[in-house]
Amino acid sequence: MTGFSISEDLLQAENAARRPALDEDYAALARALGRRGIDADALTRQVMAFGVAIPTWGVGTGGTRFARFPGPGEPRHLFDKLEDCATIHRLARATPTISPHFPWDATSDYAALRDVAANHGLAFDAVNSNTFQDQPNQAHSYKFGSLSHVDPAVRAQAVAHNIDCIAIGQKLGSKALTVWIADGANFAGQSNLTLALDRYLASMREIYAGLPGDWRVFLEHKLYEPAFYATVISDWGTSFAAAQELGPQAQCLVDLGHHAPNVNIEQIVARLVRFGKLGGFHFNDSKYGDDDLDTGSVEPFRLFLVFNELIDAGLRGADGFAPAYMLDQSHNVTDPIESLMQSAIELQRAYAQALIVDRSALAAAQAANDALGAHLELKRGFTTDVSPILAMARLRAGGAIAPIETYRASGYRQHKTKERPPVAGTSAGIV
Numbered sequence: 301m302t303g304f305s306i307s308e309d310l311l312q313a314e315n316a317a318r319r320p321a322l323d324e325d326y327a328a329l330a331r332a333l334g335r336r337g338i339d340a341d342a343l344t345r346q347v348m349a350f351g352v353a354i355p356t357w358g359v360g361t362g363g364t365r366f367a368r369f370p371g372p373g374e375p376r377h378l379f380d381k382l383e384d385c386a387t388i389h390r391l392a393r394a395t396p397t398i399s400p401h402f403p404w405d406a407t408s409d410y411a412a413l414r415d416v417a418a419n420h421g422l423a424f425d426a427v428n429s430n431t432f433q434d435q436p437n438q439a440h441s442y443k444f445g446s447l448s449h450v451d452p453a454v455r456a457q458a459v460a461h462n463i464d465c466i467a468i469g470q471k472l473g474s475k476a477l478t479v480w481i482a483d484g485a486n487f488a489g490q491s492n493l494t495l496a497l498d499r500y501l502a503s504m505r506e507i508y509a510g511l512p513g514d515w516r517v518f519l520e521h522k523l524y525e526p527a528f529y530a531t532v533i534s535d536w537g538t539s540f541a542a543a544q545e546l547g548p549q550a551q552c553l554v555d556l557g558h559h560a561p562n563v564n565i566e567q568i569v570a571r572l573v574r575f576g577k578l579g580g581f582h583f584n585d586s587k588y589g590d591d592d593l594d595t596g597s598v599e600p601f602r603l604f605l606v607f608n609e610l611i612d613a614g615l616r617g618a619d620g621f622a623p624a625y626m627l628d629q630s631h632n633v634t635d636p637i638e639s640l641m642q643s644a645i646e647l648q649r650a651y652a653q654a655l656i657v658d659r660s661a662l663a664a665a666q667a668a669n670d671a672l673g674a675h676l677e678l679k680r681g682f683t684t685d686v687s688p689i690l691a692m693a694r695l696r697a698g699g700a701i702a703p704i705e706t707y708r709a710s711g712y713r714q715h716k717t718k719e720r721p722p723v724a725g726t727s728a729g730i731v
């Protein structure tokens with residue numbers, strides 16, 4: 301890092317102050333888990349191996365349709381974003397990768413970018429294309445759609461952008477492209493629902509043909525917004541059918557906020573796993589729609605149930621099961637660094653709680669039609685406070701026992717506020 305970075309001395313001092321209490325809590329939990337036949341150290345090692353990608357757009361302060369309230373010292377460009385991602389990973393040790401978005405993250409030298417990231421100890425996960433916004437000097441507008449647009453010239457431009465994203469991703473060491481389109485309609489009759497999907501599929505076939513052999517493409521569905529009457533890839537069924545038609549390298553991406561309220565997302569996950577089409581996740585939380593709230597902040601039980609399906613799939617050795625884990629959140633009222641650390645920790649919590657579910661007891665209860673007994677097996681995992689395991693995993697991986705407190709004690713944001721004077725013209729909206 302060129303500017304301020306959190307010193308090893310501060311990290312050690314913060315950890316030393318918390319170490320005796322952690323050792324006590326960890327020992328007590330290890331004894332309790334031991335009585336259930338669970339090895340706490342093995343669980344800690346599994347948590348240490350769990351990682352989720354940070355979205356580059358998540359480290360800036362987000363915004364709504366109404367306003368954006370920039371935070372002090374927020375990143376001005378990609379290299380500042382990398383610095384913040386490195387800080388998040390340094391303390392929480394759960395985010396070894398980043399997921400970039402183009403052209404938001406466009407730069408002239410991608411080999412150099414990859415090196416800078418590697419020096420921060422970071423690698424790249426899926427690259428995201430953006431055909432939901434017009435860029436300066438762009439020949440055709442996406443106002444009425446992109447990959448499914450009625451005009452072949454607009455579709456060709458959107459296809460070319462996705463192919464460019466693949467080329468950039470190859471330079472960054474990425475192995476997947478995530479495609480989310482904003483295409484849809486605001487009025488009944490505005491668009492031919494069948495032909496729009498046909499055009500999308502034809503465009504996607506061209507993108508698919510441009511995928512390197514060891515790459516995957518993730519199709520991300522979304523129920524509504526910005527189109528409010530119908531979206532082209534509205535739900536997991538459409539996404540699944542499209543992925544099926546495209547071929548084995550196409551899989552579905554589940555963004556937790558992209559469903560109608562109360563939809564059973566864990567069942568969607570189970571279905572996609574069953575058909576070898578679960579590509580990955582955009583984790584966040586939601587109360588009403590695509591709220592992009594912090595992961596685990598609204599419905600931690602649902603998050604746990606999603607992980608319950610993932611653990612089940614992993615143990616079964618489900619075919620084609622290798623989901624990519626990414627966050628996709630917008631931080632409007634918090635420091636994004638704090639939110640992203642906490643969200644990664646909430647994912648590790650759900651993961652650990654799902655890991656300690658007694659799978660044979662659960663299967664036995666299910667086989668005996670013991671509905672409450674089966675439910676209680678799940679609840680036993682969910683109600684176990686695994687915080688000492690998570691803290692010990694961070695400590696053993698070289699991170700902070702208490703990442704947010706340590707971050708606050710470091711004064712990182714105050715230092716960055718001096719180093720990063722605000723730039724004029726930073727726009728409203730999600731970035």
Ligand code: RM4
Pocket residue numbers: 401428480520522555582590628730
């Ligand atoms: C969309 C969707 C995409 C993300 C954009 C910024 O709602 O979640 O994944 O790239 O927002």
Ligand code: MN
Pocket residue numbers: 480520555582628
């Ligand atoms: Mn998303």
Ligand code: MN
Pocket residue numbers: 555557558590628
């Ligand atoms: Mn979204």
